Amino acid sequence: xxxxxxxxxxxxxxxxxxxxxxxxxxxxxxxxxxxxxxxxxxxxxxxxxxxxxxxxxxxxxxxxxxxxxxxxxxxxxxxxxxxxxxxxxxxxxxxxxxxxxxxxxxxxxxxxxxxxxxxxxxxxxxxxxxxxxxxxxxxxxxxxxxxxxxxxxxxxxxxxxxxxxxxxxxxxxxxxxxxxxxxxxxxxxxxxxxxxxxxxxxxxxxxxxxxxxxxxxxxxxxxxxxxxxxxxxxxxxxxxxxxxxxxxxxxxxxxxxxxxxxxxxxxxxxxxxxxxxxxxxxxxxxxxxxxxxxxxxxxxx
Amino acid sequence: xxxxxxxxxxxxxxxxxxxxxxxxxxxxxxxxxxxxxxxxxxxxxxxxxxxxxxxxxxxxxxxxxxxxxxxxxxxxxxxxxxxxxxxxxxxxxxxxxxxxxxxxxxxxxxxxxxxxxxxxxxxxxxxxxxxxxxxxxxxxxxxxxxxxxxxxxxxxxxxxxxxxxxxxxxxxxxxxxxxxxxxxxxxxxxxxxxxxxxxxxxxxxxxxxxxxxxxxxxxxxxxxxxxxxxxxxxxxxxxxxxxxxxxxxxxxxxxxxxxxxxxxxxxxxxxxxxxxxxxxxxxxxxxxxxxxxxxxxxxxxxxxxxx
Numbered sequence: 001x002x003x004x005x006x007x008x009x010x011x012x013x014x015x016x017x018x019x020x021x022x023x024x025x026x027x028x029x030x031x032x033x034x035x036x037x038x039x040x041x042x043x044x045x046x047x048x049x050x051x052x053x054x055x056x057x058x059x060x061x062x063x064x065x066x067x068x069x070x071x072x073x074x075x076x077x078x079x080x081x082x083x084x085x086x087x088x089x090x091x092x093x094x095x096x097x098x099x100x101x102x103x104x105x106x107x108x109x110x111x112x113x114x115x116x117x118x119x120x121x122x123x124x125x126x127x128x129x130x131x132x133x134x135x136x137x138x139x140x141x142x143x144x145x146x147x148x149x150x151x152x153x154x155x156x157x158x159x160x161x162x163x164x165x166x167x168x169x170x171x172x173x174x175x176x177x178x179x180x181x182x183x184x185x186x187x188x189x190x191x192x193x194x195x196x197x198x199x200x201x202x203x204x205x206x207x208x209x210x211x212x213x214x215x216x217x218x219x220x221x222x223x224x225x226x227x228x229x230x231x232x233x234x235x236x237x238x239x240x241x242x243x244x245x246x247x248x249x250x251x252x253x254x255x256x257x258x259x260x261x262x263x264x265x266x267x268x269x270x271x272x273x274x275x276x277x278x279x280x281x282x283x284x285x286x287x288x289x290x291x292x293x294x295x296x297x298x299x300x301x
Numbered sequence: 302x303x304x305x306x307x308x309x310x311x312x313x314x315x316x317x318x319x320x321x322x323x324x325x326x327x328x329x330x331x332x333x334x335x336x337x338x339x340x341x342x343x344x345x346x347x348x349x350x351x352x353x354x355x356x357x358x359x360x361x362x363x364x365x366x367x368x369x370x371x372x373x374x375x376x377x378x379x380x381x382x383x384x385x386x387x388x389x390x391x392x393x394x395x396x397x398x399x400x401x402x403x404x405x406x407x408x409x410x411x412x413x414x415x416x417x418x419x420x421x422x423x424x425x426x427x428x429x430x431x432x433x434x435x436x437x438x439x440x441x442x443x444x445x446x447x448x449x450x451x452x453x454x455x456x457x458x459x460x461x462x463x464x465x466x467x468x469x470x471x472x473x474x475x476x477x478x479x480x481x482x483x484x485x486x487x488x489x490x491x492x493x494x495x496x497x498x499x500x501x502x503x504x505x506x507x508x509x510x511x512x513x514x515x516x517x518x519x520x521x522x523x524x525x526x527x528x529x530x531x532x533x534x535x536x537x538x539x540x541x542x543x544x545x546x547x548x549x550x551x552x553x554x555x556x557x558x559x560x561x562x563x564x565x566x567x568x569x570x571x572x573x574x575x576x577x578x579x580x581x582x583x584x585x586x587x588x589x590x591x592x593x594x595x596x597x598x599x600x601x602x603x604x605x606x607x608x
Binding site for chain 2: 152233257270274285
């Protein structure tokens with residue numbers, strides 16, 4: 001029985017539906033992410049370290065590079081919270097400054113991997129044919145060098161310094177992005193809206209940029225986030241081996257290498273930079289895990 | 302089965318070839334004249350440089366040089382070290398057993414601990430064992446190998462004096478390096494095996510087996526675990542690569558005379574023949590191992606063979 005009230009309600013319903021904000025993929029993901037305690041802890045720790053890196057000149061109590069032989073090899077004390085190294089430099093200040101190279105390495109190297117990898121993956125997956133074959137063989141060759149060996153090859157060519165270390169780690173990280181983006185593109189290019197776009201005459205470049213790329217974004221974001229800790233560790237490993245940043249710039253890997261020679265006498269030289277590295281890596285891993293679960297629990301990355 | 306093997310071999314050979322091309326080209330990608338790089342001193346006279354260029358065969362076309370490189374490599378001639386003058390193949394042969402021992406020990410440890418804990422965690426979800434294992438595993442994938450190695454030295458070599466701090470021949474000198482190398486792989490395998498088991502436990506064929514009267518233990522042992530381990534096999538092949546890569550670091554920390562330490566020292570000393578030779582050998586070993594893993598995968602999972 002339709003009376004005036006229900007008629008009013010019936011006519012009001014579409015308006016209410018329009019006023020309710022549509023649920024988006026990103027909104028949902030953000031909500032799920034915020035509910036994940038591990039991810040939140042990860043973000044907090046990461047932001048703290050990021051602030052430490054940016055605010056190093058103001059936060060560090062001592063000059064990280066100035067030699068101070070009088071105070072050499074002091075254990076942690078009230079004055080030097082993390083002790084001093086064999087040159088008398090304050091370890092805490094060096095740890096704070098060292099966050100800069102680690103964070104920079106993480107972001108720059110992953111930026112290289114993501115950009116180069118995604119471009120190659122897009123080209124390979126979209127144009128197929130010869131381009132695809134070349135890119136896939138390239139990936140096979142890159143994956144034939146286990147782990148750090150590819151980075152070592154690049155550093156052997158470019159010479160050991162910070163920039164070549166970043167490039168080396170960046171290039172080593174490319175294969176996974178190439179494969180994932182290519183996979184996404186292969187799936188997406190068969191969809192109907194892509195076919196529709198082609199039918200109405202969209203040029204390939206536009207199709208790639210406007211339609212394929214945004215939909216391939218989710219796995220790229222997750223892999224990039226999970227790739228940052230790996231890049232940070234690889235960078236620290238390279239400087240640990242003496243193939244990365246040059247002294248006396250503070251760097252956690254280089255500090256660990258330095259502390260190696262004092263393992264029995266000065267435990268603080270190896271412990272604190274290592275803890276810093278561990279915290280940064282775990283924080284980003286936790287956040288990345290949370291991000292992956294939030295964006296799509298079925299992604300199985 | 303044979304067709305699958307043929308296909309895999311057909312893919313592996315071009316990969317090794319392309320890898321050898323990359324290694325060969327390394328010398329030419331370095332800024333500077335290859336001859337002066339080989340000579341080592343930048344103040345070589347033009348006559349010396351020309352002589353070196355002729356000796357190295359740099360005046361021949363590139364493909365001839367590459368062919369020469371491959372021919373020599375196949376006959377075991379990888380050039381001579383700029384540092385020691387010894388044949389590169391001899392340096393590699395002397396050190397390969399050390400790296401092999403370390404890699405095998407670490408792989409065995411990683412498989413036993415990682416797969417074992419992964420199975421136990423997966424079967425006893427949310428138990429204290431599960432929680433503890435997975436927390437340790439999370440730390441395990443985040444800890445850098447070089448730091449772990451130093452911590453182990455501090456605790457077990459310096460403080461407790463149970464094991465030597467630098468590598469020594471024999472089993473005792475292998476323990477600390479193998480453990481530091483194995484942890485990352487063990488943690489990765491544990492996490493993977495656990496999620497694989499959890500997935501397999503949802504499968505309906507297990508319920509069917511139970512319904513037909515099979516005891517829980519038999520269901521787990523005969524159906525759940527073998528099926529859960531199938532995806533793990535490919536990962537073990539990849540982990541071997543991670544072990545080779547980690548061996549580079551571990552050998553440096555423990556001063557173990559292996560291929561990893563050799564390649565790092567050679568890069569620092571700009572001893573390119575050695576760098577090229579070691580990388581070629583390691584990459585080829587890795588490709589072969591992955592090939593073997595793929596074959597094992599096909600043997601174990603009939604679905605692959607019949608594709």
